[in-house]
Amino acid sequence: MGPLVVNGIISADTNLLMAFLIGIGFGFVLEGSGFSSSRKLAGVFYGYDTVVLKVFFTAAITAMVGLLFMSLFGWIDLDLVYINPTYLPSAIAGGVIMGVGFIMGGFCPGTSFCGLAIGKIDAMLFVAGLFVGVLIFTEGYPLWEEFYKSGFKGIPKLSESLGLSDGLLAFGVIVVALGMFYVGEWTEKRFPRKEY
Amino acid sequence: MNSRTIFSLVFIGLGLIIAAIPQNTTHPYKISAEDLLIEANSRTQYFSPEELAVLLINKDPSIQMIDVRDPEEYEKYSLPNAINIPLSSLLTDEWVDFIDQDVKMNIFYSNGSLKANEAWLITRQLGYENNYVLEGGLNYWAEAILNPEAPASTSPNEEFAKYDFRKGASMALGGGALTSSSSSSSAAKPKITPRAKKKRAAGGC
DSSP, X not given: OBSTTTTTSSOHHHHHHHHHHHXXXXXXXXXXXXXXXXXXHHHHHHTSOOHHHHHHHHHHHHHHXXXXXXXXXXXXXXXXXXXXXXXXXXXXXXXXXXXHHHHHHSOOHHHHHHHHHTTOHHHHHHHHHHXXXXXXXXXXXXXHHHHHTOSBOOSXXXXXXXXXXXXXXXXXXXXXXXXXXXXXXHHXXXXXXXXX | OOHHHHHHHHHHHHHHHHHHSOOOOOOTTOSOHHHHHHHHHHTTTEEOHHHHHHHHHTXXXXXEEEEOSOHHHHHHOOOTTOEEOOGGGTTSHHHHHHHSOSSSEEEEEOSSSHHHHHHHHHHHHTTOOXXXXXXXXXXXXXXXXXXXXXXXTTSOHHHHHHHHHHHHXXXXXXXXXXXXXXXSOSOOXXXXXOOOOOOOXXXXX
8 A cells, every 4th residue: 555655545745745744743742842942952962861862762663663564564565665875975974964063053953943933043043054054065066976976885774784674673673772761861860950 | 650661561562573573575566657667668578589599499497488378379389398377367376476486587478479568567567576578479489480581692691690590499499390380389288386385474454
């Protein structure tokens, strides 16, 4: 049956509408979890607040388990689900840039728009910076095109690289995530910081 | 129990289930129409008569000829070691293990290439691999391999080389048989051993 849009069950426009609704839900949960405060995101790196880690890993394992079960029931063909192709050097460089931006700005792209929506000035500056970055990347594209496209690895899956079944890897990820949650709670007690 | 413990236990339980259950590898729609069009246009599914002749003469064990015509036509004439899967029964349980496998190269053929191409399209749409089509079908096969026509004396050398090859292949594969019209020309039909059914998590949930 799924993916709905690939198999022509819904049109691309309906797909966008669903994305819009899901996006609103996503923003609602982000704001509700307090992610529009930059202290929350920075807290992950200093250990006093690991809510971000918990929320995103919960989302990841929920989606993972959901997709695997839906595939099991024949509701979705996982081979048709788009997976980002891996370009190793640019993925590492991008990860570093994003990580530094996280710590410095206290927002990730999603939460910065959450902050913007409730009128935070630092979020507005962050979004402006985001657009400057986009502009630099696109205008300077010929300069880094070669690097950007180097080290193409296809679309490797962790389970395939490790020679495990998807289900076994999923179980491993769940165990690691739960372990991380408990470690996170421990660091919150270990490195407390007063919210203000 | 607090909610965290419940949450953890639920996820560990679900994880255990998903880890223990074999993956669902059925693909109801493996190939999109666009991809199929590209593949059909690239003509990679075709075996030319010459390529096939070489394989047949060498008795290459990696190919399986599949005659998709009606049984009567198959009885009259068929290629060496071909099995008969009429197009209408292509998807029956009896044959699915022949067309959905990754051991041999199946080569479909019919009189022209239309029926064989239909068979190829259907199997490809289902995501089956290793299925091919004899280009031009039996008509072209008879014309090119079994009763090759000598090229004009002014033809380039390549044409003569091709003709020599075809004549050789014709002799090796019992050419000329077609001209003696429809007497049972093909040798003993291969025995079809029904294959053990692959276990699949069949529907019914």
